[in-house]
Amino acid sequence: MSARDITIAPGAASPAWKALLYLLMIGIAVASAFPLAWMVLSSLKTPAEAMQTPPVWIPATPSLDAYSKVAELINVGRSFANSALIAGVTTFGILVTSLMAGYAFSKYRFRGRDALFAITIATMFLPPIVTLIPLYRLVGSLGLNASLVGVILPNLANAFGIFLMRQFIAGVPDELLEAARLDGASEMRILFQIVAPAVAPALAALALFAFVYHWNSYLWPLTVLQGNSDNYPIVISLSRLLSYNRSAVNTNLVMAGATLAVLPPLILFVFLQRFFVRTITASGMTGQ
Template sequence: MKRIATGAALLVAALFPLFPLYWMVISSLKSPEELSRIPPSWWPETLTFDAYSTVFDVVPFGRAFGNSLLIAGLGTLSVLVTSVAAGYAFAKYRFPGRDTLFWALVATMFLPAVVTLVPLYWMISSLGLSDSYLGVLLPWLANPFGIFLMRQFCADVPDELIDAARVDGAGEARILVRIVLPLLRPAVVTLTVFAFVFYWNSFLWPLSVLQSDTKFPVVLSLSQLLSYASSVRYQSVVLAGALVASLPTVVVFLLAQRVFIQTIARAGER
């Protein structure tokens, strides 16, 4: 009986995070009349896809998705490369000031993004990179959390394995790519999910740097739906746009969820 009660409690707790997604889906499928009804219905009486038709007419999703994929793809790749290389160096190399530099790097994780917004904007402007994809990517090509995560996993790689490879004549780059990197697969997958979601959902920084509508990622392109947000009758259009924009991040998580959960469980055992 106790196990049943515990399982029921865990099921209810797990459903809470899914409720906003459920409400977004069903609301996007309601008619304007049903959406403005009080009390609200828990399931659409008549399914309608008019909101999605309106969204695809208003928002240039093809171009916006291409921009987001370019920014998120290049940003994620850069974070993976820099995090694995720096994490390996911090974990396996001894040099003066290593620990001080590492913890100073970790301390930057606690800086609110808004604090660095103005200095970063002036830096990008002075380099002439305003309204460019490089301007959006440059400040985030390396990530302190990614370096911290990789350093923790690299520390678990046996030193004897690396020393044996060096004795066999393997260079440091080959050791990192052929020996260490395969052992970091769970951490790499986890960091890929975090980095992709971060870049895909990034709003404030691209809004500050980009001025051309043709370069807007999908989260900025959704601003074209603001005129529909002023009326409850047309909230289904806004919700449909938000759902379409969030689908890639959901797909990425679903593809990586098995390894992702294993990594979180392993990290909890440390």
């Protein structure tokens, strides 16, 4: 019997490997969800339960009193509106500028294109703390200190977004774009009616990354707003709970505030996650 006559039954070890894979996935999911579950459960505890040792996992009498107390300590509605404005406008700006710049870098040929793209990518390696003071002086020179516009304006373009869009747009067939030009379509129409739908999953991923990052941004808004508490986003407003929490007595308040802050990004993730698995090439563009 030769080696080529020896065959291995397909899927012989599949059940065991599948079981092991499922156990591994369950373990990773539980470990990842545990901090979130602990935060939510702790927000429903009484101060005594939050201090108890060994810790109480499930509150005996779940209560929303911590959420009411948080609403008394900070202006939750105004802070949420500020965060939504900052994160929403910034995300929209990043999507538009990244799509346009990615399209130009991917589909246009011009002198210095590669060098300019390399410089753009190089900015990704700069720590945010390095650009903090120059951006702050720039915003101050424009008279935008202590305003939401000053927080939003420097973040309307993003090197990572440009890089991501360039890589995805490169997969859009040039023949399709040329056909649209022959039909008289303008470049903006081609960009937003042909290219944008083709890279919709990438846009959805970029929107999620940008929204979560700027929703949770702390240092830059704190630097620009300079004590103008009326314009504080929810993340900065929650810092008042940390100063209020001088001991474990008020741990449930901190957890309640954190639960409120994490809800919008979590809801956005649930809404956009279906785009992550969608193919970026629409029907009729695969050449099959």
